[in-house]
Amino acid sequence: xxxxxxxxxxxxxxxxxxxxxxxxxxxxxxxxxxxxxxxxxxxxxxxxxxxxxxxxxxxxxxxxxxxxxxxxxxxxxxxxxxxxxxxxxxxxxxxxxxxxxxxxxxxxxxxxxxxxxxxxxxxxxxxxxxxxxxxxxxxxxxxxxxxxxxxxxxxxxxxxxxxxxxxxxxxxxxxxxxxxxxxxxxxxxxxxxxxxxxxxxxxxxxxxxxxxxxxxxxxxxxxxxxxxxxxxxxxxxxxxxxxxxxxxxxxxxxxxxxxxxxxxxxxxxxxxxxxxxx
Numbered sequence: 001x002x003x004x005x006x007x008x009x010x011x012x013x014x015x016x017x018x019x020x021x022x023x024x025x026x027x028x029x030x031x032x033x034x035x036x037x038x039x040x041x042x043x044x045x046x047x048x049x050x051x052x053x054x055x056x057x058x059x060x061x062x063x064x065x066x067x068x069x070x071x072x073x074x075x076x077x078x079x080x081x082x083x084x085x086x087x088x089x090x091x092x093x094x095x096x097x098x099x100x101x102x103x104x105x106x107x108x109x110x111x112x113x114x115x116x117x118x119x120x121x122x123x124x125x126x127x128x129x130x131x132x133x134x135x136x137x138x139x140x141x142x143x144x145x146x147x148x149x150x151x152x153x154x155x156x157x158x159x160x161x162x163x164x165x166x167x168x169x170x171x172x173x174x175x176x177x178x179x180x181x182x183x184x185x186x187x188x189x190x191x192x193x194x195x196x197x198x199x200x201x202x203x204x205x206x207x208x209x210x211x212x213x214x215x216x217x218x219x220x221x222x223x224x225x226x227x228x229x230x231x232x233x234x235x236x237x238x239x240x241x242x243x244x245x246x247x248x249x250x251x252x253x254x255x256x257x258x259x260x261x262x263x264x265x266x267x268x269x270x271x272x273x274x275x276x277x278x
Contacts (some may be wrong), residue, residue, distance in 0.1 A: 014075050018276035040076050047079070047085060053087040074100075078109045081116055090120040111145065111152035118142045122161050125168055131173050138165045163202075170200035170209075177212060186216045197232075207233060211242035213265070214249055224261030226250065229267055231257045 031039060043059030046052050060083060063076035081096035097113040097120075118141025124134050134257060142165065145158040177192030189212065196209035210233040217226035230246040234257045237243055250257060259269040 036070045036072035040072045057083045111149040115154035167203045170203040170205040207237040207240045207242045214246040228265040
């Protein structure tokens with residue numbers, strides 16, 4: 001038994017040594033002596049190790065440099081864009097993806113290249129406090145994917161991310177509106193909440209925006225606007241805690257949620273609830 005174990009251990013050590021020697025030999029050879037496929041596979045190997053995307057990028061770039069007209073150059077370019085994105089080098093990832101679209105616009109990976117460009121913006125949206133220019137670019141990019149490749153595998157994902165990015169924009173408006181509301185700058189707050197109600201009705205922030213409008217208008221003494229905002233809130237979000245809060249505020253003033261007056265909210269009420277768009 002001891003002989004068998006010793007032999008197995010020796011064999012294992014010998015195999016490991018041969019692998020190390022082979023690797024050392026490959027490292028000594030210049031990349032120009034490798035085929036396009038060999039360099040490409042080295043890039044894939046490095047990419048499999050999530051901690052080393054930069055090395056993968058280098059190999060994919062070398063395929064493109066040394067064998068620019070090969071099939072592997074095309075494959076290496078899209079992998080280069082993917083690796084750059086994985087390394088969070090978003091601007092460089094977009095540049096690589098754009099080159100792919102310029103060189104191979106009709107290729108089967110073109111939808112992914114366009115999606116990757118949009119994703120490079122989307123993945124920079126950390127929270128609603130960020131510069132919203134990035135969010136607008138993400139929305140534009142996702143819309144391009146949806147419209148250009150509606151039947152692709154990436155269209156569905158682009159639709160979902162479009163909705164989430166749209167929600168981020170509404171969230172930014174709410175953040176600023178609440179800032180003004182706390183400082184009793186009611187007119188400025190109303191402008192922000194109005195934007196959410198008019199332009200971002202499908203987002204998760206609409207119910208709160210309507211409630212904040214009730215608060216703001218009551219603070220200014222505009223009871224008709226407050227009542228109408230509460231009426232819209234009650235019709236669409238009656239189970240929301242924001243409606244309960246608005247209802248109590250109105251009752252405290254002896255008022256009811258109802259569409260009265262002829263403000264912009266009355267027009268929203270007619271459109272959303274009565275279906276009167278003209």
